[in-house]
Amino acid sequence: MRAIDLYAGVGGWSLGLRLAGVEVVASYEWWQPAVDTHNGNHGGSLKPTDVRQLQLENLPSNIDLVVGSPPCTEFSYSNRGGGGDLDEGLKDLVRFLEVVEHLKPKFWALENVPRVAQVLERGMADAKHPLYRFRELGMQIEIIDFSDYGTPQSRRRCIAGNIPFDLIKTYQPRLPRRTLGDVVEAIAADDNVIDPVWGCALPAEMVTEREVERALNAEELRMNREAKTYHPVYNNMAFPDVMDVPARTVTATCTRVSRESIVIGDSSGGFRRLNIRERACLQGFPITYQFYARSFPEKAKMVGNAIPPTFTYLVAQAAQDVSADDLVPYAQAGLRLRLPEAAAPVTPPTTEGRIYPAGRSFRAALPGLRFKSGMRFELANGRGREQDWQVRFFFGPSIDIREITLDGDLLCKLRKSPLLRSLMMALGVEFANATQVLQASTPNDLQAAWSHRAGGLRPYQIADLLGELAGKVHQQLLSAATDEQHAVIGYVMEAAAAGEEGDSIPGSKKLTTHALPILSGLLVGAWFNTLPWHRLQKSAA
Structure with missing residues (x-):
């Protein structure tokens, strides 16, 4: 069989296909380090090529199999929380399918992140969608976990195409399960x-x-x-x-x-x-495979972006109608692998940061005040702005996150409660000790320590300090009378409803369930946010 590899990366498709006896007659990739790696391992002379700019009439003829992994960046949920430019990502999907439509191979297969399955399904059903015109290509869409096929990694990916998926699934019982x-x-x-x-x-x-x-x-x-x-x-x-x-x-x-x-x-x-x-x-590349990049992060990028050649090997076997009984195991197919002639450059691993940007951001939940599902107390530095170390409290479902402002007004309201007023008096020494710890630093000094430009008190120490203090408040609340504990729920719900219209408070059940520790966090957070410490200037040191 003859194949071409679009968006080839470092050669994950090409390696699997070649080990299965498929001739890869052309590969196309734009990123120079990936091109160098592909050439170094496959003996080619590829030049960086933008697949979007390929002239269809210049493609090889008599192609039996078209494969490829268009860029997934715009579709990945790890990119800006899933807020990538879908229209930009669609351009590569369209281009891949245009090549398939032009070459009319017997088989074709496209790999991408799972989210692309929804994009493709929508495209096949919506006459106004840019992908709708490719509905005659016989597309089948599957979500595959490569660990089910002998790759030592749980990696879920969308595989779309007209390859024999059912035949590939029959290979599973013959594939060993490898671990980290x-x-x-x-x-x-x-x-x-x-x-x-x-x-x-x-x-x-x-x-x-x-x-x-x-x-x-x-x-x-x-x-x-x-x-x-x-x-x-x-x-x-x-x-x-x-x-x-x-x-x-x-x-x-x-x-x-x-x-x-x-x-x-x-x-x-x-x-x-x-x-x-x-x-x-873990990505299924053999120990003979070399990565021709200039740095550790660059090598990590090319490995992380690749498709495991373990699975592409199976795609090629299925395209050649190899039965499960006749499948040559990985451990046998790989015995003929050899090191390429050129050695890859040695790239030292990444080291710990010695100095970080002066505005290095910090955000951490306070120990003992973690409630999951988005509800949390956290200490943050306002992305490095001076004198902006604050405790914040968030609650509600992910689609409707709310915040209770922990400020002087809230602290005054809480102190009007006889229970909380007496509680703070009982813990006066603990609050005084916490204040003394903070006075060893200033907000600007804390930022300098976090960016490793100075020593002294560090943010996690403050987070632990506040979490411990809230824990002591909580213990005092637990020892209060039952009717006083019930009143705590009212304090929390009143704070959550401040400034809101209507009676509906998102996450009200969870607020009620965790009322005692939440009130502890509200009290400690409002106390911390209003300390004179926030007005201190950077020390002479």
Whole structure:
């Protein structure tokens, strides 16, 4: 069979097809590092090419299979919270289908993020949609989890086309299930490294991209753990990542402190991110595959954007009508893989940030005041603006998030309650101690410490301080009489209703359920936000 690869990236489609015996007669990619990687591994001489500008009449003829992965950026929910430019993304989908329509191959397959399934379905049903004119191409749309097909990573993607999906599904029982632990253990071998998927072997010193990042420091560890296990909106993730299951999705953009980063334990008892070779293996690339980029982030991007060649291998087998009984396993197909002639450049792993931008933003939930589903108390710095460290409280469903302003007016109202007035007197020493801790710094000093331009008190210390103080308030409320506790609900609902019209308060049931800790947070947050500390100038130091 003869194939062409559109939006080829680093060659995930081409590798799988070639291992299955399909001739890839042309590939097209615009990003130079990906082109270099494709050429280095496949022996080609591709030049950066904008698929949108291709002349259809110049494409190869007699093509049996058209494959490709148009850019997913505009469709991804990780891009601006799903607010990408869909019209811009549609241009590449249209262009891909124009090529299919022109070449009329026996089979074609398009890969993208799951959201594209909705776009394609809408396009096939709406006569005014730009994709409607391609409805005769026999499109079938599936959401595939590549971990079900032997890739050591849970990666859900939309696969659209007219390939034999039913035949591909019959391959599943014959494909071993690989895990994150399988990959990490294999790549760490001291002598011979045996590819955990493809079965090929190399002496350890010949396996590139095994350079390990320095372990996460205490601040990075805190940020990673909180983003994964205490995120105010999204579901919790395991921390560290679980080793005996396929890994989470390997992403193209992730930093040392991102929610998306896969984090595992290291040999020193600390925690680290994955190296490039581990990421590549999770994506189904063999240990022989080289990545010709100039930096660690650039390599991480090209790996994270790729399609696993494990699945593209199966697409090619199904296109050739290979039965499940005759399917050549990955570990056998990969035995003929060899290192390319040119070595990839060595790129040191990303290091921890020593100095960050002066306006580095901070936002963290207060410990003990995390209620999920968007309801939270958080300390934030107004994206680095001076003297703007504030505690804020948000509540309500994601489509109608509300905020209770924690200011002097609220504090005055709360202090009118005999219960809360006596409570603050009982905890006077605790509030005084917290004030003393804060006086060791100023808002500007705190910002300088957060951007690593100075030492001293850091934001997470303040978040912990306020969370601990709210916990003590909560304990006092728990010891109050039952009728006084019931009155707390009224205080909370009154604050939530301030400035609102009508009787409907979003999330009122949750506000009622968590009234005691919420009132604790309202009191401590309003107290903190009105402290004279906020008016302090930057110290002479």
